Amino acid sequence: MAPAALISESVTPNVTSWPRSHTILRTSGSSIVDGDGKKIILKGVGLGGHLNMENFITGFTGHEHEHREALAAVLGKEKADFYFDRFLHYFFTEKDAEFLASLGLNSIRVPINYRHFEDDMNPGFIKQEGFRLLDRIVHACAKHGIYVIIDLHTAPGGQNQDWHSDSGITKALFWKFKHFQDRVVNLWVKIAQHYRSCPWVAGYNPLNEPADPDHVNLIAFYKRVEKAIRTVDPDHMLFIDGNTYAMDFTHFPAEPLPNSVYACHDYSSFGFPRGGTYIGTPEQKAKLRSSFERKVKFMRAANVPIYNGEFGPVYASAEENGISAEEVNSSRIALLKEQVAIYAETDVHWSIWTYKDINYQGMVYMNPASAYMQLLAPFIQKKKDLSADFWGSNDDKVKHVYEPLMTAMKEWVPKHLHNRKYPSPLWTIERQVERVVRETLLSEYLGWECAEYFEGKSEAELEELAQSFKIENCMVRSELNEVLSRSAEETK
DSSP, rough: OOOOOSBBBBBOOOOOOOOSSSSSEEEEEEOOOOOOOOOEEEEEEEESSSSSOHHHSSSSOHHHHHHHHHHHHHHHHHHHHHHHHHHHHHHOHHHHHHHHHEEEOOOEEEEGGGGGOOOTTTTTOOHHHHHHHHHHHHHHHTTHHHHHEEEEOOOOTTTSSSSSGGGGGSGGGTTHHHHHHHHHHHHHHHHHHHHHOOOOOOEEEEOOSSTTSSSSHHHHHHHHHHHHHHHSSSSSSEEEOOHHHBBBOOOSOOOTTTTTEEEOOOOOGGGTSSSOOOOOOOOHHHHHHHHHHHHHHHHHHHHEEEEEEEOOOOOOOOOBTTBBBHHHHHHHHHHHHHHHHHHHHTTEEEESSSSSEEESSSEEEEEETTTHHHHHHHHHHHOOOOOOOOTTTOHHHHHHHHHHHHHHHHHHHHHGTTTSSSSSSSOOHHHHHHHHHIIIHHHHHHHHHHHHTTTOOHHHHHHHHHHHTTTGGGGOHHOOOOOHHHHHHHHH
């Protein structure tokens, strides 16, 4: 637990009367069971872009805290706070929970940004506002029989090198400073106190996609945070992500943590514009299977439940790599079906990424005619053309600019050092450069441009923009949802 000097106010544990369920879920060998011992297979979705905003999900560039600061500079703090409050309100409501339940899904992984619970200038003081926002989701899901997995997607200092840890830099300082780790342990104790009696919280995901270059700090942190959580909540499961973006368990001790589910992420390169086209050849299917089995080798040996916390392709809205959007999306749905079939063979629990967005991956997505999409359409197209976010674009329109730089970099850096920088070989030297130059520095500049689109907006106009995220105003990706619903139905 964090030193006493860090804790200036305790959070009152939640005493709300939660809707009933078969008590708190727990592990039993390689299964998850309810209080009656009935086997439960969690199938659901991640609520990306909500309590942890991401650039490709809602259309800005760079990092969430930069986006918030840029809008505050343009709108003023009061109006910016108003807009983000309304955005959070409409992005997930009971109607969304009702929709997920109608598909037969029984769980939702909720990523949270630590900044909703704690300010960097007042570390250790836990804000009630974060619990207000999270309680609202848990209550809505509980009413519709949906379990919630609480996922710390953004930790102070950044637990990985990428944009979704919202550090603003490309280093994971969380592993370098005990201060950051103390704060996260303290936060998890408060979260566990708050939800210890809630049967609709399936468990706690202490860190999303950790990336510890030394492979030892993460193991020590997991032991520490598990022990701290158990002092206040001995019952809820932990969801333990592998190292190096939830894909590497090779340095994990053979003995698993008690009552813990181990979690990988299983994105396929075939699901992205730069990854080639999936046509279902035997070689492609074998690659999908071998990639997944490599990630879950530890879980199989340790006889613990397997949770695939994130997977799923992106979808095209226009021609991509010379192929029509219809053909691309047909290929991506075929890919998804094959992955889900592999998971079904051994009752793998899963959470697809992501629920709602601006038309990349979402089960539902913004209507192009909505106020929000009409406002930001030119900017979203520009950042796609400039390949300013990695997720849903190739770099065809800027390759001629970056190729000379990369050629020079490779000449300047001795060849044996090209892949020295962690996380290698996951990130090549090219990936390291585009991450720093395009997705961090360029994106910070473009983020100020994005904010200017909001300049002069009244509260009424901001309200209309936020309402674009209501499920009633969104489009539904029917073919994707049918695949998920069919898989959910098969396990009932």
